[in-house]
Amino acid sequence: MAERRVWAMIAALLALGVLLVPLSQALFGLRLTYTVRVVALGGSLLGALSGAVGCFAVLRRESLLGDALSHAALPGVAVGFLLAGRQLGALLVGAGIASWLGLRLVAAILRTTRIKQDAALGIVLASFFAAGIALLTYIQSLPEASQAGLDSFIFGQAAAIIASDIALLGAVGLAVTLVLALLWKEFKLITFDAEFASAGGLRGGLIDALLSTLIVVTIVLGLQLAGVILMVGMLIAPAIAARQWTHSLEQMVVLAAALGAFAGGSGAVISALDSDIPTGPMIIVVAFALVALSITLAPGRGVLWRQLRQRENRRHFRSRRLETGA
Amino acid sequence: MMGLERALIELLLRFVTHDALNAFLRSPQHTASLVGCLIAICGALLGTFLLLRGLSLTSDAISHTVLLGIVLAFMLMTGAGLEGDTSSPWLIVGAAAAGVGTVVLTETLHRSGLVRQDAALGLAFPLLFAIAVILVSRFVDDVHLDDDAVLVGEIGLAWANTNSHCFEHCESLRITPEHPAAQQMRQCVNCRELTISPRDERAEFREVCGNCGVYTPAQAWSAGLLDEAPTLVFFPKSITVMLVLTALTVGFVAVFYKELKLTTFDAALAKSLGFRPAALTYALMILVSLVAVGAFDAVGSILVIAFFIIPPAAAYLLTDRLSGMLLLSPVIGGAGAFFGYDLARGWLFGMLPVAEGIAALNAIFGLQLREAWDSSISASVVLTMFVLFVLVWILSPRYGLVVSAVRRANSRRRFDDQVVLAHIHNHQGTPSHAIELRAATLHQHFRWTPQKMNRVLMRLRALGFVSQEAGSAILTQRGDAHVHAFRKQLLVAHNIPDIDPTQP
Amino acid sequence: MPEPAELALVIDDLTVAYDQKPAIWDIDLEVPQGALMAIVGPNGAGKSTLIKAALNLIPRAAGSVLFHGKPYEAARHLVGYVPQRGSVDWDFPTSVLDVVTMGLYGKLGWLRRPGRRERAQALAALEQVGLLDYAGRQISQLSGGQQQRTFLARALVQDAQIYFMDEPFAAVDATTEAAIVNILRELNKRGRTVLVVHHDLQTVPEYFDWLTLLNVEVVASGPTCQVFTLDNLQKTYGGRVTSLHGGQVLAAGG
Ligand SMILES: Nc1ncnc2c1ncn2[C@@H]1O[C@H](COP(=O)(O)OP(=O)(O)OP(=O)(O)O)[C@@H](O)[C@H]1O
Numbered sequence A: 001m002a003e004r005r006v007w008a009m010i011a012a013l014l015a016l017g018v019l020l021v022p023l024s025q026a027l028f029g030l031r032l033t034y035t036v037r038v039v040a041l042g043g044s045l046l047g048a049l050s051g052a053v054g055c056f057a058v059l060r061r062e063s064l065l066g067d068a069l070s071h072a073a074l075p076g077v078a079v080g081f082l083l084a085g086r087q088l089g090a091l092l093v094g095a096g097i098a099s100w101l102g103l104r105l106v107a108a109i110l111r112t113t114r115i116k117q118d119a120a121l122g123i124v125l126a127s128f129f130a131a132g133i134a135l136l137t138y139i140q141s142l143p144e145a146s147q148a149g150l151d152s153f154i155f156g157q158a159a160a161i162i163a164s165d166i167a168l169l170g171a172v173g174l175a176v177t178l179v180l181a182l183l184w185k186e187f188k189l190i191t192f193d194a195e196f197a198s199a200g201g202l203r204g205g206l207i208d209a210l211l212s213t214l215i216v217v218t219i220v221l222g223l224q225l226a227g228v229i230l231m232v233g234m235l236i237a238p239a240i241a242a243r244q245w246t247h248s249l250e251q252m253v254v255l256a257a258a259l260g261a262f263a264g265g266s267g268a269v270i271s272a273l274d275s276d277i278p279t280g281p282m283i284i285v286v287a288f289a290l291v292a293l294s295i296t297l298a299p300g301r302g303v304l305w306r307q308l309r310q311r312e313n314r315r316h317f318r319s320r321r322l323e324t325g326a
Numbered sequence B: 001m002m003g004l005e006r007a008l009i010e011l012l013l014r015f016v017t018h019d020a021l022n023a024f025l026r027s028p029q030h031t032a033s034l035v036g037c038l039i040a041i042c043g044a045l046l047g048t049f050l051l052l053r054g055l056s057l058t059s060d061a062i063s064h065t066v067l068l069g070i071v072l073a074f075m076l077m078t079g080a081g082l083e084g085d086t087s088s089p090w091l092i093v094g095a096a097a098a099g100v101g102t103v104v105l106t107e108t109l110h111r112s113g114l115v116r117q118d119a120a121l122g123l124a125f126p127l128l129f130a131i132a133v134i135l136v137s138r139f140v141d142d143v144h145l146d147d148d149a150v151l152v153g154e155i156g157l158a159w160a161n162t163n164s165h166c167f168e169h170c171e172s173l174r175i176t177p178e179h180p181a182a183q184q185m186r187q188c189v190n191c192r193e194l195t196i197s198p199r200d201e202r203a204e205f206r207e208v209c210g211n212c213g214v215y216t217p218a219q220a221w222s223a224g225l226l227d228e229a230p231t232l233v234f235f236p237k238s239i240t241v242m243l244v245l246t247a248l249t250v251g252f253v254a255v256f257y258k259e260l261k262l263t264t265f266d267a268a269l270a271k272s273l274g275f276r277p278a279a280l281t282y283a284l285m286i287l288v289s290l291v292a293v294g295a296f297d298a299v300g301s302i303l304v305i306a307f308f309i310i311p312p313a314a315a316y317l318l319t320d321r322l323s324g325m326l327l328l329s330p331v332i333g334g335a336g337a338f339f340g341y342d343l344a345r346g347w348l349f350g351m352l353p354v355a356e357g358i359a360a361l362n363a364i365f366g367l368q369l370r371e372a373w374d375s376s377i378s379a380s381v382v383l384t385m386f387v388l389f390v391l392v393w394i395l396s397p398r399y400g401l402v403v404s405a406v407r408r409a410n411s412r413r414r415f416d417d418q419v420v421l422a423h424i425h426n427h428q429g430t431p432s433h434a435i436e437l438r439a440a441t442l443h444q445h446f447r448w449t450p451q452k453m454n455r456v457l458m459r460l461r462a463l464g465f466v467s468q469e470a471g472s473a474i475l476t477q478r479g480d481a482h483v484h485a486f487r488k489q490l491l492v493a494h495n496i497p498d499i500d501p502t503q504p
Numbered sequence C: 001m002p003e004p005a006e007l008a009l010v011i012d013d014l015t016v017a018y019d020q021k022p023a024i025w026d027i028d029l030e031v032p033q034g035a036l037m038a039i040v041g042p043n044g045a046g047k048s049t050l051i052k053a054a055l056n057l058i059p060r061a062a063g064s065v066l067f068h069g070k071p072y073e074a075a076r077h078l079v080g081y082v083p084q085r086g087s088v089d090w091d092f093p094t095s096v097l098d099v100v101t102m103g104l105y106g107k108l109g110w111l112r113r114p115g116r117r118e119r120a121q122a123l124a125a126l127e128q129v130g131l132l133d134y135a136g137r138q139i140s141q142l143s144g145g146q147q148q149r150t151f152l153a154r155a156l157v158q159d160a161q162i163y164f165m166d167e168p169f170a171a172v173d174a175t176t177e178a179a180i181v182n183i184l185r186e187l188n189k190r191g192r193t194v195l196v197v198h199h200d201l202q203t204v205p206e207y208f209d210w211l212t213l214l215n216v217e218v219v220a221s222g223p224t225c226q227v228f229t230l231d232n233l234q235k236t237y238g239g240r241v242t243s244l245h246g247g248q249v250l251a252a253g254g
């Protein structure tokens, strides 16, 4: 029963997503240009990808790792530019390497010192980001640099998305889906009970590394659109919203992907209403609205639901007391 | 604020001349280092408590959301027709509100029981930051809030934004048309309205005074209207703001030291003793927000978190005492701020030139990067702090990598000895004696390599703990005494009576 | 001495240390096949450490562990594990049936997904622990005892030869305890070896036929009737056990 409700919700979201562009054209008389449609498509692809991957980050209590890793990617972008010029491939590879180094550094600090996770994340986040800023300032002072537009990696610049980026996002999305589908039960077990998993002979380290890689890849792809500061929101908001509606991991991941896609697409369309509204932040606001809705309204878990049930209980209790008192 | 500044300058003028003071403050390096050090002191003191409470990333969240407070206050102020300025009290109120708002939003999300603490934080601040960015690009056209200012601040320009104070010959000057210095000139009355050129014969003229008005002493002097130079001091506003914040922070920590200590280490006990841990936490968060907004001009809204997190983390690896951390972390932060300026200009710690590093890179990878390094000051300050942190991490005499490695090697050796001795002691005189203690096969029981076992046995023989008898290792009397000594040490910790199983 | 082939578990000279401080120290332990054994010792004695080291979950400083004569890598399919209940996040979005099916993942190997047969096995295990009605339930909606039984069912589907259970009786009521004991006896009857970390001294002789007293070192190990003496318990608990209820235990020891 509950299962079917969630699948219906996912279907509705997907339908809404597909119809988003024609609907908003029809209802609001919006004229969506080719660019806006590309951005909306990119936003929803990224939203779907980060929604699905983010579920594992949230369930493993690594929500803020995404924040540190996305900030840590910045110096990689700058070094990639210095070494290879403005080629998206080089920038993304650089970002991936830097972000992965940040991950290792967090692990090293945690392993060899008594510093706790929050501070270790903060150290890596701040110092990598500073390194990125220092390198970007240096790049801007270079005579030949046409400023390179690297700033767009900080706040994200959705308008810069072009068709080839969509192809990249789609390809990576497909690869991630494939990995998730093939290793589904391993991912699930390691996230739920890592100890039992390795007692059962699962190579925990390998799966761990694979999951971290998925998160890093997602972050790197999202930088262009959402920017390093807001990427963590893309990663965890859909997952948290989805968690409220369902008790099954399968549904949670699919629903998070659908919610992420919806937030990405509609955020892009809303920001097209006014040239002054930036796309990345708008997507985050939509995603958070979905979280707020889910937390209040989700049946069973939601705040409203629980309050209703509490009142019901109280009324029940009171009438019982009246009966026994009489 | 102005009065405070003046009192401070008067104090300083007892020791230096105003020319020297002006010269000192006019140097971008001096002002930047000073402001950086003050931010570092505030950040380090507050950050120490955040670190020990596991709240380090809350400073990250607050520093992001302070932007929202600033933007909202900005919008309200421009709406009310006020001049926007980052040292205005309204901005400070806005920032404090945003900081508290972040904490409240996170707590609310967390308290709903549906979202974990870390996820709640990760949700709250991207949202508030996103709203701030939308508001900036949608409604605020002030150059002051452009992307770069948000990110890195302008600590290098802090020297230029000053208040002027006058101490001698301070008459402000009013020039009236009667004043000898007044410049009278002829002005065409109707050329503007009628677009008639003054050359036109219909033009009407009147006498006007070109330089009439009220002059502050500084203006009067620079316009050459004074014979005697006024004694002027130009004092950077950032220094004042940060001085006030530093005083507040130091005062807060000094006054509430006992309470802060107790609530940090044992919130439950503190509560039962009648302290209010929550109130102190909110006070802490308000101070964090204030420092974040005070530092906004200088280092932007993101890099400031380094000032809260990195120096206390480094101090945490150097000392176990709260008071030690409170002393060390400002020193580390201050050193970072001081040397950071050098790094921005291409010198790491004033000694190692960055240019040579770039030259090496160029040579190795065949690149053509410009060797002159000139970079963001605030980012360089953070990088310097990080370098200091790494140095401490490696070299700390208490928890450093080097010391731990040495200590681990030592205790590893001692531990191996103990494992073997305990094994011999356990099996000596039992039926399994011959199997368990045969020297040639001893390594197999432990799954050690024969080499490792040989090394350990050799050491134990040299120490006179172990001897060999009929191909089996046995304990000497000294060895037995040694086993009893370290067994006791270990077992006391476990509440086990030292009953020797090999004795009848 | 029993023949080595009959020994389900042989631990030889096992030492495990955290930060060079031994948590268990030169442990020698032999458990015959078909034993229903309690591991008893005070908090911090190293009981969980012993189990984790045997299952290769933490590194050993010295020593070896053999399961039916084979090292762990070769004997994985022989071993079942019930971790301490607090070790997982019970708000994880998954159902009881799902958790039990996880016990079969090791057998399935990489890439293969659980199918109808696995589902049937999991349901059978749930029936055995009396949780069949709860199969579809989200795990956060279980009571502590039900969570414990879920874990037990997950171990049952592993169909192992040797079971390691870390405090399965912690915080469960009398009915659940009885149910769990019945399952242990059932396993025992089928010739399985079961090692249980246990805290309640009073029920040791009733539930278990084999006993290991552990406090960093093995104080005593063997048939319960021989090992369960006041003297041994005092060695284990450091004189904090002053009397055992009933004179029968003392008599057995003397
Ligand atoms: N990860 C760890 N790091 C450092 N020390 C540890 C670790 N885990 C356990 N210890 C220490 O090792 C010793 C044995 O711990 P263990 O968990 O095995 O005890 P136990 O017998 O299971 O206790 P309990 O009855 O409380 O479950 C304890 O002193 C504990 O403090």
Ligand SMILES: [Mg+2]
Binding pocket: C047, C048, C049, C084, C166
């Ligand atoms: Mg335990």
Ligand SMILES: [Zn+2]
Binding pocket: B436, B445, C012, C013
């Ligand atoms: Zn041996």
Ligand SMILES: [Zn+2]
Binding pocket: B425, B480, B483, B484, B500, B502
């Ligand atoms: Zn002795």
Ligand SMILES: [Zn+2]
Binding pocket: B423, B426, B427, B436, C012, C013, C026, C027, C028
């Ligand atoms: Zn031994």
